[in-house]
Amino acid sequence: MTHRRVPGPKAKEWIRRDEANISPSYTRAYPFVMAKGEGVYVWDVDGNKFLDFTSGIAVTSTGHSHPEVVRAIKEQAEKFLHMSGTDFYYPVQIELAETLNRLAPMEEPTLVFFANSGAESIEAALKLARYATKRPHILAFRNAFHGRTMGALSLTASKVVQRRGFAPLVPEVTHVEYGYCYRCPFNRRYPDCDLACIRYIEEELFHSEVPPDQVAAIFVEPIQGEGGYVVPPPGWMRALRELCDKYGILLVADEVQTGMGRTGKMFAMEHFGVEPDIIALAKGIASGMPLGAMIARKSLMTWPPGAHASTFGGNPVSAAAALATIRLLENGLVENAARVGKHMKARLLDMQEHHPSMGDVRGLGLMLGVELVRDKESKVRAPEVRDAVVQRAFEKGLLLLGAGRNVIRFIPALVIDEKTADQGLDIFEEALSEVEKELL
Numbered sequence: 001m002t003h004r005r006v007p008g009p010k011a012k013e014w015i016r017r018d019e020a021n022i023s024p025s026y027t028r029a030y031p032f033v034m035a036k037g038e039g040v041y042v043w044d045v046d047g048n049k050f051l052d053f054t055s056g057i058a059v060t061s062t063g064h065s066h067p068e069v070v071r072a073i074k075e076q077a078e079k080f081l082h083m084s085g086t087d088f089y090y091p092v093q094i095e096l097a098e099t100l101n102r103l104a105p106m107e108e109p110t111l112v113f114f115a116n117s118g119a120e121s122i123e124a125a126l127k128l129a130r131y132a133t134k135r136p137h138i139l140a141f142r143n144a145f146h147g148r149t150m151g152a153l154s155l156t157a158s159k160v161v162q163r164r165g166f167a168p169l170v171p172e173v174t175h176v177e178y179g180y181c182y183r184c185p186f187n188r189r190y191p192d193c194d195l196a197c198i199r200y201i202e203e204e205l206f207h208s209e210v211p212p213d214q215v216a217a218i219f220v221e222p223i224q225g226e227g228g229y230v231v232p233p234p235g236w237m238r239a240l241r242e243l244c245d246k247y248g249i250l251l252v253a254d255e256v257q258t259g260m261g262r263t264g265k266m267f268a269m270e271h272f273g274v275e276p277d278i279i280a281l282a283k284g285i286a287s288g289m290p291l292g293a294m295i296a297r298k299s300l301m302t303w304p305p306g307a308h309a310s311t312f313g314g315n316p317v318s319a320a321a322a323l324a325t326i327r328l329l330e331n332g333l334v335e336n337a338a339r340v341g342k343h344m345k346a347r348l349l350d351m352q353e354h355h356p357s358m359g360d361v362r363g364l365g366l367m368l369g370v371e372l373v374r375d376k377e378s379k380v381r382a383p384e385v386r387d388a389v390v391q392r393a394f395e396k397g398l399l400l401l402g403a404g405r406n407v408i409r410f411i412p413a414l415v416i417d418e419k420t421a422d423q424g425l426d427i428f429e430e431a432l433s434e435v436e437k438e439l440l
């Protein structure tokens with residue numbers, strides 16, 4: 001693979017100007033300064049071309065600037081840019097709500113609340129859950145990431161840097177353990193564990209600390225994203241649903257990262273055959289235009305006019321982009337994600353046999369993660385290997401992102417074909433082999 005001299009001179013100058021003007025709270029892993037994108041490829045300001053396995057953090061679901069999405073954006077932009085869907089009506093917002101309600105994996109009819117981001121969709125879900133149940137308490141999971149606004153942050157327990165210095169957070173939130181079988185927090189083995197992590201909630205937490213009749217909702221990522229691409233074991237989500245049903249607790253699926261076809265089904269909850277009561281969406285919903293949506297069972301949406309709203313939520317240009325995105329997803333991209341994702345996972349599993357640092361390979365569809373370790377016996381986390389591989393892949397022309405403490409995620413756009421996916425995986429393996437030689 002050709003080695004790029006990155007950052008080039010133009011990128012260096014932009015980064016200098018960025019550092020002088022932009023908040024230092026952003027988390028840039030390597031110096032990629034984008035000039036343009038097309039499909040699964042991106043170019044930096046110095047003319048270097050890269051294969052993008054990040055999709056702008058799982059957002060550009062249809063690839064960069066898909067012509068049909070761009071056309072929908074242009075057509076809507078020429079009609080009007082904004083009117084505020086909270087105070088006025090416009091067809092494109094209504095059509096998008098109809099489409100989402102048709103797709104929602106819930107039997108009861110649903111209604112949609114529009115926002116601008118994942119965190120805002122979560123805020124809306126949090127407020128609705130409290131409002132509808134008249135209960136204060138919320139359960140969320142260790143290593144969960146739900147966003148960084150105060151409500152969403154209170155549910156987030158992914159990295160302490162995200163919480164340090166911001167207390168007091170929203171009260172009445174308890175974090176419990178996720179079904180992370182590779183590193184079971186209870187030191188048990190699936191299936192002999194009999195889902196000890198779920199039983200703990202009922203048998204311990206609900207007895208000693210949190211009255212279940214005070215719990216409004218359990219917020220869950222169907223696959224933990226920022227926390228490390230963790231897929232819960234079979235039966236786990238169903239057990240969670242049963243726990244919710246037993247105590248009248250709402251199940252809120254945070255599908256901000258897993259939703260809109262990424263896992264090979266429109267919503268990841270469909271893999272588990274479990275219906276949530278509320279779904280939060282954002283990221284891939286509009287191929288890169290800012291949009292969030294909170295979908296809830298109709299009987300829960302009892303809040304009156306004024307209880308919750310957002311000036312920009314459901315912006316017409318974003319809504320038009322979302323409708324074009326969903327058309328593409330339904331016309332083949334969701335199946336493509338399932339097919340190419342399966343191919344990529346098989347290759348990663350094959351690679352795992354030859355690489356001592358590939359502790360775990362997991363994921364569904366095009367939401368795949370590899371957990372890097374010092375060795376497979378001890379499972380000691382190897383963040384230094386992960387960081388070096390991400391950096392080395394960048395120099396070789398592949399954009400990757402980390403997740404959790406020591407995971408690399410593979411989240412190309414849903415338009416990717418097997419040949420291009422293989423090219424990306426070749427670069428990954430070459431980078432990994434070099435780094436293993438140097439660091440293990």
Ligand SMILES: Cc1ncc(COP(=O)(O)O)c(C=O)c1O
Pocket residue numbers: 117118119120122145146147148221225226254255256257258282283
């Ligand atoms: C599962 C999940 N929920 C919520 C969010 C927050 O979304 P946003 O960054 O758009 O606020 C993210 C972002 O990574 C996410 O992955």
